[in-house]
Every structure is written in C-alpha cells, then in structure tokens.
Amino acid sequence: MADSAGGHPGTGRSAPPGPGTPREALAATLTGFARTLRAAGVGADHERTQSFLAALGHLDAARERDVYWAGRLTLCAVPGDIPRYDRCFAAYFSGLRPRPDRAATSVTVTRPTALPYGAEPEGTGEAGALPATASRIEVLRHRDVARMSEAERREVGALLALLDGARERRRSRRFRPAARGRLDGRRTVREAVRHGGDPARLLLRAHRDRPRRVVMAVDVSGSMAAYSDTLLRFAHALVRAQPAATEVFSAGTRLTRITAELRHRDPDRAMAACSAAIPDWSGGTRLGEEIKELLRLPDPRGAIVVIASDGWERGPAELLGAQMARLSRTAHRVIWVNPHKGDPEYRPLTAGIRAALPYVSDFVAGHSLAAFEDLAALLAGARARGPEGGGADA
Amino acid sequence: MPDIDSPATLAELLDHHDYLADEGLATAAYLAVRMGRPLFLEGEAGVGKTELAKTLAAILGAPLIRLQCYEGLDAAQALYDWDFARQLLHLKAAEAAGAADAGALEGEIYDRRFLIARPLLRALETQPSVLLVDEVDRADDEFEAFLLEVLSDFTITIPELGTISAVTPPVVVVTSNRTREVHDALKRRCLYHWLEHPGFDLEVAILLRRLPGCTERLASDVARAAGRLRAADLVKPPGIAETLDWAEALLTLGAAELNPDLAAVTLGAVLKYREDQETVRARRLLAAPAAPVRDSSDGTRGRG
Numbered sequence: 001m002a003d004s005a006g007g008h009p010g011t012g013r014s015a016p017p018g019p020g021t022p023r024e025a026l027a028a029t030l031t032g033f034a035r036t037l038r039a040a041g042v043g044a045d046h047e048r049t050q051s052f053l054a055a056l057g058h059l060d061a062a063r064e065r066d067v068y069w070a071g072r073l074t075l076c077a078v079p080g081d082i083p084r085y086d087r088c089f090a091a092y093f094s095g096l097r098p099r100p101d102r103a104a105t106s107v108t109v110t111r112p113t114a115l116p117y118g119a120e121p122e123g124t125g126e127a128g129a130l131p132a133t134a135s136r137i138e139v140l141r142h143r144d145v146a147r148m149s150e151a152e153r154r155e156v157g158a159l160l161a162l163l164d165g166a167r168e169r170r171r172s173r174r175f176r177p178a179a180r181g182r183l184d185g186r187r188t189v190r191e192a193v194r195h196g197g198d199p200a201r202l203l204l205r206a207h208r209d210r211p212r213r214v215v216m217a218v219d220v221s222g223s224m225a226a227y228s229d230t231l232l233r234f235a236h237a238l239v240r241a242q243p244a245a246t247e248v249f250s251a252g253t254r255l256t257r258i259t260a261e262l263r264h265r266d267p268d269r270a271m272a273a274c275s276a277a278i279p280d281w282s283g284g285t286r287l288g289e290e291i292k293e294l295l296r297l298p299d300p301r302g303a304i305v306v307i308a309s310d311g312w313e314r315g316p317a318e319l320l321g322a323q324m325a326r327l328s329r330t331a332h333r334v335i336w337v338n339p340h341k342g343d344p345e346y347r348p349l350t351a352g353i354r355a356a357l358p359y360v361s362d363f364v365a366g367h368s369l370a371a372f373e374d375l376a377a378l379l380a381g382a383r384a385r386g387p388e389g390g391g392a393d394a
Numbered sequence: 395m396p397d398i399d400s401p402a403t404l405a406e407l408l409d410h411h412d413y414l415a416d417e418g419l420a421t422a423a424y425l426a427v428r429m430g431r432p433l434f435l436e437g438e439a440g441v442g443k444t445e446l447a448k449t450l451a452a453i454l455g456a457p458l459i460r461l462q463c464y465e466g467l468d469a470a471q472a473l474y475d476w477d478f479a480r481q482l483l484h485l486k487a488a489e490a491a492g493a494a495d496a497g498a499l500e501g502e503i504y505d506r507r508f509l510i511a512r513p514l515l516r517a518l519e520t521q522p523s524v525l526l527v528d529e530v531d532r533a534d535d536e537f538e539a540f541l542l543e544v545l546s547d548f549t550i551t552i553p554e555l556g557t558i559s560a561v562t563p564p565v566v567v568v569t570s571n572r573t574r575e576v577h578d579a580l581k582r583r584c585l586y587h588w589l590e591h592p593g594f595d596l597e598v599a600i601l602l603r604r605l606p607g608c609t610e611r612l613a614s615d616v617a618r619a620a621g622r623l624r625a626a627d628l629v630k631p632p633g634i635a636e637t638l639d640w641a642e643a644l645l646t647l648g649a650a651e652l653n654p655d656l657a658a659v660t661l662g663a664v665l666k667y668r669e670d671q672e673t674v675r676a677r678r679l680l681a682a683p684a685a686p687v688r689d690s691s692d693g694t695r696g697r698g
Contacts, residue, residue, distance in 0.1 A: 058424070059421070066401075066421070073587055079588045173468070175468075186478060189485070192485055193485065292629075
C-alpha cells in the first residue's frame, strides 16, 4: 500500500520525447522503460511489455498512477521485483538517467573458496594436475577438502558432478496402471467398449511414487569458507539430478534462494552465478532466523532438509533450538552436515550445534568426497548409522 | 453485469459489497475483468485474496467456481472425469438390448452426458463466472502445466469428445501464499499483484464495515494491536481475516475496547500457534495500553 508512494516524482509529465506520432512516442517511451527494468533485473521481456501496452489501453496513459499500476501489474513477477520497479519508475519518469542496478552489474566473480592458489597448508605435497588414477582417487576420496590444493579440489569438484543423484521415493497422489490396487474406472470402461460392452476385465491402478523433495541450506559464512564451494558443488549435483525436487539456499546473515543459479549445466558457471547472487559471503550466521525463514519460504513439509553448517551461531542458541524443533516436526527428515565432524577430535560443543542436535535425524560429516558419497546415499534412501544424531525428538 | 469503466468505479462497487480495496488492487481487478486476463494474487495468508474473488463474483452477478489446490491434484479432479459407473450401466443396457457395434457404442459412451465437469471445465461452460484457483502453490508442477493450458486459450481438449472452449472467458483469480515459486510461464499469462497487509486506516475501516456493532475505539485498538503483532516477527503474523475474528470475539464478549485482560483471553482468535502466543506473553506485547505503532514491518517481509 504505502510502499509505492515514496519514490514518485509527483509530476504528471511524460518522459523523454520519442519519434513520430504521439502513439508511437508513447510506445517508444514505455518500451524504453521496460528496457530499463530489464537492466535492473526485472524480467520485463517483450511479451510482458506487450501486456503492459495492452493494459494501458484500458487506462489513462496521461495519468502517472495508471502508468505505474499498469506496469507493475504486467511487468513484475515476484515480490522482489517491486522495489526495483519503484526505483526504476521514479528514475525513468522523472527524466533522470536510470541508475545501473547494483544486483545486475556488481558481478565480481571472486569465489571465496578456502585458500588462495599456492598457499597450501602443510601436508599437501603434490601440486598441479596429476593423472586421476584409481588409487589416487581413492586417496583423494578420504582427504579433507580444506587441506587440498586448488588442483585437487578441482578434481574433487569434477567427481562431485558425477555423483549419483538417486533420491528416496515417496508416494504421490497420482496414479499409474498397476497389477494390484484400486479400480481404474476409465480404463475399465475403455476396455469394456472394446469387448462389446462387457466389463470382463477390471483394470486397476495404484499410486505412483515420486522423488522426495530436498531442501538444502548451505552456510556460506566465514567459518565455513573452506567448505562452502565444495558444498555448493554438491548442491549443484543434487539440483542437476532432480531439478524439480530440489531447493537450495545459501545461509549467511540472510537466506538466499540459489536454486535457479544452480540449474546451469556447467558447474563452474553455476558457481559463478551463485557468487553473484549471494550477498553475504563470509559474514556471520544467524541460523535460527534463517531456519525460521526456511519454514516459511519453501514449505519443508514432507521434504528432507539438509543443513550444511558448522553451527557457529551468532544469534541466540535458544532461537535456533526452537526453530529446529519446529523444523523437525514439519520436515520428513532433518540432516545436519558438519564438515568438522570428519575430524576425529571433533566434539559438538558450540552452543548452536548443541541446541540443534536433539532435533536432527542424521548428523554427518561433509569434509571429503567419501563423506559426500555417504550423504548422497542417505538422500537416496539409505538409513542412518550415526549414533550422535539420536533422531529422537518429542 | 454492471458497467465497469474505470478502476475507481470498480473500487466503488467493491466498496458496496463491503470489500475495501486500495488503488492498486482495484486497478488489478479492473484490468483482469477488462483484459480477460487471469489475476495472480500473491501475499501472506489472510490478506483478502480469496475474498476478492468472492466479491467480484457478487458484483458481476456470476457464480463463483472454486478450485482448491493440493498436492497431487490431477486432471480428473480439476478438469473433468468420466462417470464410469453410468458408462458401465449404459454398456450393460446396450448389451441386453442386443447392440453389438463397438464403434456406435463408443460414440454413445463418450458423450457429454457421461462427463462430470470439475471446476475448470465448469468455469468454461458457465457464463459468466468467476473462477478462483486457490493456493496454486500447494499444487505440484504437473498441475501447473495443464492449468497453463486452460488459462492460455480457455479451452479444454478431451481426447474422446473434442475441444470445449469458453465463449466468454471467466474472470480468473489465482492466489498463492508463496510457499513455492510458481512457474514463470504461468505468471506471464497473468496480471501480477502482491497484496500487503492493510495499513492502519484501511484496517480500521474494514473492521467498522464488516462488524456492525464495532465501535471506532475497539476497531482502532484491535488494528493497532494487530500492527504490533505483525511487527513482532511471529511464525504466523495475523492477516485481516484473523483481525476480524479477533474483533468479533471481543464483540461477543461485550468489549468496547481492548485491554490486556481481554487480549489475554481472546488471543487464540488471532494467534494460532502456541509459539506465537508464548512470544506475545513473554514479551508482554499486548500488556501495555496500545501505543501508536509504525507500519514498518510490511515492506521488509516476503522478499525472496
């Protein structure tokens, strides 16, 4: 209601002069406006622009408010478009040169992955691309990605892309023909007609099954920097395998949906798109708030929720605990992936992880290729073995 | 059908039917009616999305046909189904009468009278009508595909029967609570409107309009408290539907104003989650006499 009023110039005059008749001039002005919106990241394509012009045909094009609403109703598609639209509208129709949009132009594709090239910690002797022999891969499988060289990590990334994306199944409400099940009236009648009207054979149907949805949140805060790239690559493999049944979010100081970015076929391009989309790399984490948001946003009902984080929670631990409790009641299963768990010395001592653990069905490591393979098997329907998780909640 | 020639006229008509719409929503509904385009309404639960469709139906004097979406909703539930029990009966009867020609039988069986029209087909066949596709985000992507087909050219193709199309397309309102992102292809067929919680003045006006016994004092108390609850970051911030319930509950108790005691006993009318009730009690959000509240929460919520 009040959101749109702010940015308005208040003048009713139309914008920059165009060529030809007033009608053409108007169309030129409005398509120019749509172009400005596209530059600002609003999906105002040709088809939508046509709708915009058609809508304005039913309204008063000389009235600024009518132009505003006709555009907003036809050119915007998600709530996030609306503030951008307001900004562009104010700028464009007050005759200013539209500001280049921040989100669209500041694509500095620097991935904050672990360590800069060449600064390998001790214990990583080999450098450069070595041939991927079976025994080398076997060694690589169990190594902690945080202690790898850039080349090795790239190799693991390539192997992650090949990960089996099989998914646990759940019963769908839809039906398929089956040998056992309920009566399928439609097919039975069809069959009866074919045989002269006698429903001699009763055909049956049963529920189909579908892949169970996975909702994954990847912590991209500073303390997870060594692992977030690998985790996102794992998420990419999940999205590629089951595009319709996977949602991925980055979790830093806020939750950002990155599923669309991860749909790129090429892992590196997907990572670049993520870098551009995630506004809070290497900040802190407010997991409690984010899980709350997660509960509201993608509706985790019936889904497997994967939270990849070390549990260094900046917000209050009680909030995290309370939200995890809700999550465990709503989701089908909650899996917590903590890369540090791969360390035999690791004990879940941080307040965040202690608050969360009682509500987690599986608590697994995510530090090496082998750990990711285990996680993938878990998502494919394997049962948990970890004793720490305890799976119990009230 | 009344003559609707501008958003302002429509706003007035909505007002006559006790639905108070702001300029944006009135323009959205006006364009939906005039352009024959579906209106895609998104917003938190309880901001009046469904109610708009009902009111539009009342204004246009058209029946409201409602399709409530859920996971697994399929063509047999949304479009049409064959009444196979009657079809079988007909087959048996034909057999008894000695008819044997399979081709003729098939023609008889797949006739319009054996077709059960589900909401989408019914909306195309009823003129005029208002079609409400409620909570489309709850349905799955397979449903979106055939909804898109229907909303693109307002026709339904039945393999056994042929194509059924609407002479005048129904007015369509599609609502979503945004628990899931709906496919862009569907959205681009529609006019898109994001519906916010009403501001303080509008909410008071709605309360007074909808509840005849409500005093201005009670209405502004309730609206102010609701604004405060919405700013409190709850699991489920109350929508206008909850505010109405709450005011009605207070009225039933004979209240003329909202005080902490009354708020405590009627809290269940406005907050439906135990966590939220606890938060409100712990932070004593409704304990103090209602102070003016700023409408600051609305703009920040719901951005993906």
